[in-house]
Amino acid sequence: MSNPIRQPRATFPATVLVGALLLAGCSQTVETEPPGSTSAKVKPSSGATPSWAPVTGTPQVVPAVRDFRRADGPGWRPSKGARVVVPAGPKSNVADEAQLMAHDLGGLPVVYGGETVQPGDIEVKLSGKGGSTANNVPVQGTADEAYTLTARGTRLTLTAPTDAGIFYGTRTVKQAVRAAGGLPEGTIEDRPDRPQRGMSLDNARKPFTQGWIEDRLREIADLKLNQFQLHFSDDQGFRIQSDTHPEVVSADHLSKAQVRQIIQLAQSLHISVVPELDSPGHLGAVLAHHQDLLLHKASGSVVPGAIDISNPKAAPLIDSLLKEMSELFTNPKGAPAYWHLGGDEYQALMSSSPSATYPQLARAARQKYGPGGTIEDLATGWLNDRQKTVEAKGKNRIEAWNDGFFSSPRASAAKNRMVDYWTGKEIGKRDPAEFLREGRNVMNFNDEYLYYVLGEPNQFTYPTGQRIYESWTPLVLRHTQPVAVPASMTGPDRIPGARFAIWADRSQAQTQAQVATGIRLPLAALAQKTWDSRKPALSWTDFKALADRVAGPPR
Numbered sequence: 001m002s003n004p005i006r007q008p009r010a011t012f013p014a015t016v017l018v019g020a021l022l023l024a025g026c027s028q029t030v031e032t033e034p035p036g037s038t039s040a041k042v043k044p045s046s047g048a049t050p051s052w053a054p055v056t057g058t059p060q061v062v063p064a065v066r067d068f069r070r071a072d073g074p075g076w077r078p079s080k081g082a083r084v085v086v087p088a089g090p091k092s093n094v095a096d097e098a099q100l101m102a103h104d105l106g107g108l109p110v111v112y113g114g115e116t117v118q119p120g121d122i123e124v125k126l127s128g129k130g131g132s133t134a135n136n137v138p139v140q141g142t143a144d145e146a147y148t149l150t151a152r153g154t155r156l157t158l159t160a161p162t163d164a165g166i167f168y169g170t171r172t173v174k175q176a177v178r179a180a181g182g183l184p185e186g187t188i189e190d191r192p193d194r195p196q197r198g199m200s201l202d203n204a205r206k207p208f209t210q211g212w213i214e215d216r217l218r219e220i221a222d223l224k225l226n227q228f229q230l231h232f233s234d235d236q237g238f239r240i241q242s243d244t245h246p247e248v249v250s251a252d253h254l255s256k257a258q259v260r261q262i263i264q265l266a267q268s269l270h271i272s273v274v275p276e277l278d279s280p281g282h283l284g285a286v287l288a289h290h291q292d293l294l295l296h297k298a299s300g301s302v303v304p305g306a307i308d309i310s311n312p313k314a315a316p317l318i319d320s321l322l323k324e325m326s327e328l329f330t331n332p333k334g335a336p337a338y339w340h341l342g343g344d345e346y347q348a349l350m351s352s353s354p355s356a357t358y359p360q361l362a363r364a365a366r367q368k369y370g371p372g373g374t375i376e377d378l379a380t381g382w383l384n385d386r387q388k389t390v391e392a393k394g395k396n397r398i399e400a401w402n403d404g405f406f407s408s409p410r411a412s413a414a415k416n417r418m419v420d421y422w423t424g425k426e427i428g429k430r431d432p433a434e435f436l437r438e439g440r441n442v443m444n445f446n447d448e449y450l451y452y453v454l455g456e457p458n459q460f461t462y463p464t465g466q467r468i469y470e471s472w473t474p475l476v477l478r479h480t481q482p483v484a485v486p487a488s489m490t491g492p493d494r495i496p497g498a499r500f501a502i503w504a505d506r507s508q509a510q511t512q513a514q515v516a517t518g519i520r521l522p523l524a525a526l527a528q529k530t531w532d533s534r535k536p537a538l539s540w541t542d543f544k545a546l547a548d549r550v551a552g553p554p555r
Contacts, residue, residue, distance in 0.1 A: 049119040049154055050079040052182075060179035061172050062524050062547050063224060063531035064538070065190045073185030076151040078177060082120040084110045093135045093163040096268065098124045101170035105177060119154045122173070128161035137332045138226070138272045139164045139195075142492060145226075146191035149173070151183045164270045165191075168224050175222065175550040194474055196443065196497035197530040198227025198271070199523060204234035204285070206454065206504030207252040212512045214265055215555040219520075221269035222550075223527035228266055229274040229340060229499055233321075235284025235305040236507070244324045245317070247289040256328055263329065274399070275329045278342025279318050280307045280382055290317060295348060297357050306347045309382045310364035319389045326393035339395040340420070343383050343404020348375055350426075369410040376406035380413055387414050399443065403429060415439070422501070423447045424478040432477040436489045444474050444498035450526070452519055455506025463500075465521030465547075466540045472525075473533045474498050500526045516554070521547060 055075030059065050084102045086095055089112045101122070102108040108122075117123050139145050139162055147160035147169035158169040172190065176183045199220050201208065217228060232239045237250035240259055254262075266273050284305035287294050293314050295306040307314050331337040348358045354375045355362040365373035368381065387398050398414065402421040405413050407430070419435045422445040435442050444450070449472045453460040474497060475482040475490050483490065500523055502515060510518065524547040528536055536543060 050081070052077045052079065055180060055182040055184045057180070057184060059172065059176050059183055059188060060546060060549070061175040062550050063528040064536065065172065065188045066532055067189040069187045070184065071152065071186040073152065074154065075182055075184040076154060076156040077182035078105050078108065079120045082108055082122070083118070084108050085115050085117050085121050085123045086110060086112050087114070087123070087125050089113055094124050094126055094166045096135070097163055097166045097170050101173060104170070104174045117155060122156040122158060124158045124166060126161065126163070126166065127159045134332055134334065135163060136267050136270065138270065138335045140336070142192050142195045149183065149188040151185050156183065167270050171222050171224055178552060179546060179549040192224065192531045193533050194492050194497035194530045196227055197225045197527065198229065198499040199225060200229035200231065200445070200499045200501040202231045202234070202503045203239050204232055205236040206507035207237065207239050207250070208512055210254060210258045210262060212516070213262055216516070217262070217266055217269055217271055219555060220523060221271060223523060224531060225523070225527055226270055227272050227274055227499060229276060231276045231278065233277050233285060234282045238285040240325065240328070242321065242324060244320050248286045250285060259328055267332065272336060272338055273329060274338040274340050275325060276340035276342060277322060277325055278344070279386060280309050280379065281305055281344065281346040282342060283307050286317070286321070293317065295358065298359055303347045308360065309378060310360045315385060318386065322386060322389045323393060326390050326395060331394070336397045337395045338397040338399070339390040341383050341386050341398060341400040341404070344401035345403065346379055349379060373410055374408060376408045377411040379404070380406055380408060380411040384411070384414050387417060402432070402435070405430065405435065418443055420445050421477050422451070432483050433485045436483065436485050436494060441494055441496060442477060443496060444477050445501055446472070446477055448479055449476070450498060450500045451503060452501065452522065453503045453505050454515070455509035457505050462518060463522050465525035465544065468522055468525035468529060469536065469540050469543060473529055497530050498526060520551065
């Protein structure tokens with residue numbers, strides 16, 4: 001895959017583009033200069049003005065734009081002779097976004113430099129300081145994802161402070177043309193509410209192909225989602241090539257070359273990849289080849305998938321894998337570098353009497369933390385040490401599941417580790433309000449709404465887009481009600497967003513194609529509610545119909 005962004009799989013059906021082009025004809029010239037057009041020339045004599053049936057209503061996109069100021073005029077449609085104009089040139093940060101949009105619109109020509117912006121053209125340019133940053137670097141906040149689109153005088157102008165904002169503007173144009181033939185006259189001012197919006201995939205229990213993953217990346221990018229979490233190791237499989245420990249790798253896995261291609265495509269689509277190597281539980285595929293490190297009960301029975309964190313050989317094994325995988329999952333210089341430590345469902349801490357059942361862990365905890373040391377302390381120290389390992393490799397955005405955080409006076413989780421809150425059902429699970437009051441940031445994975453668990457075990461049911469759309473917001477972290485803390489603790493700086501998680505507990509319950517179909521509308525609903533958590537303007541019926549129109553053919 002030499003240049004993934006220029007070779008997207010989904011373009012417009014021929015009927016959409018033919019219909020749009022048939023609406024366009026030629027009439028008088030344009031005498032109005034698009035707002036902010038300073039880099040390219042705009043002349044009344046630059047070309048004949050196309051004419052078409054006016055585009056009416058509001059922009060038809062998912063997620064809906066946050067602000068649209070209507071104006072009088074025909075709007076904009078792709079027309080014969082239309083071009084994408086990039087004043088900054090072919091080597092600018094926005095050249096790849098312009099090329100992708102041109103491809104998505106049926107192969108419009110792209111021109112650069114001092115070209116005159118003619119009637120029917122789209123002008124694409126950066127504003128602010130965006131041109132000084134590296135190309136396709138993940139943004140630092142929602143202001144960097146903002147964009148402005150103005151349809152005026154049959155021209156379309158797209159500006160943004162960064163190439164990420166430009167990219168989201170191109171997604172709006174693509175969807176609006178697909179859904180309604182074009183954009184109505186006026187100005188869109190758009191930006192997301194939450195800075196982190198994404199999807200998580202369990203590739204360990206059920207191996208998904210590179211092609212399927214890349215199709216999902218394109219799908220979520222069109223929805224303006226910007227994160228992809230990859231859970232690649234669990235009891236059922238270790239799904240990425242390892243050179244340091246080839247013995248742990250499952251037969252059906254992704255090669256390192258394939259992972260690099262996935263990362264390259266994700267970065268070109270302004271998606272951050274969040275790798276997850278779960279420990280100290282969910283390590284069955286690794287421990288099948290290192291059985292001396294399996295956790296044993298006092299009775300002598302083995303605990304499947306759990307590593308004995310009191311064994312001095314345990315940490316070197318996991319650290320060697322963490323180091324190798326950290327080097328594989330590269331990040332652009334200066335970009336947020338994510339890593340997920342897991343930390344959930346460690347069986348030693350799900351016992352009714354951990355110290356009696358696992359005396360070796362209790363003994364190790366006292367040795368390390370003094371007479372009052374607990375197994376919770378030992379597990380906390382384990383994750384803290386694993387965090388130091390990946391931080392030494394440049395990772396600076398560390399996460400773990402909420403049941404990997406404990407209230408303990410002797411060992412506390414690293415302050416900069418984000419809580420990924422997925423469940424509050426089990427006895428003893430901490431309320432998300434506690435984490436927010438402690439000053440921690442909390443990511444929303446609410447399993448009531450955002451867990452797509454294959455086979456629906458353990459009373460899970462497949463989530464619906466309608467339920468997410470109508471009754472969930474990023475503030476609903478646990479169960480079905482917003483978290484009970486002051487509003488100052490629920491802003492985008494504290495609850496940065498949400499991810500929709502696909503878990504393959506019963507891997508054969510659905511095919512890859514069935515999974516893709518099942519998650520499509522929930523992802524669209526998640527995109528809407530993380531981009532703008534206010535009550536949507538459209539009913540679910542209308543939103544679903546719009547999501548069907550903008551989705552295009554199955555991928």
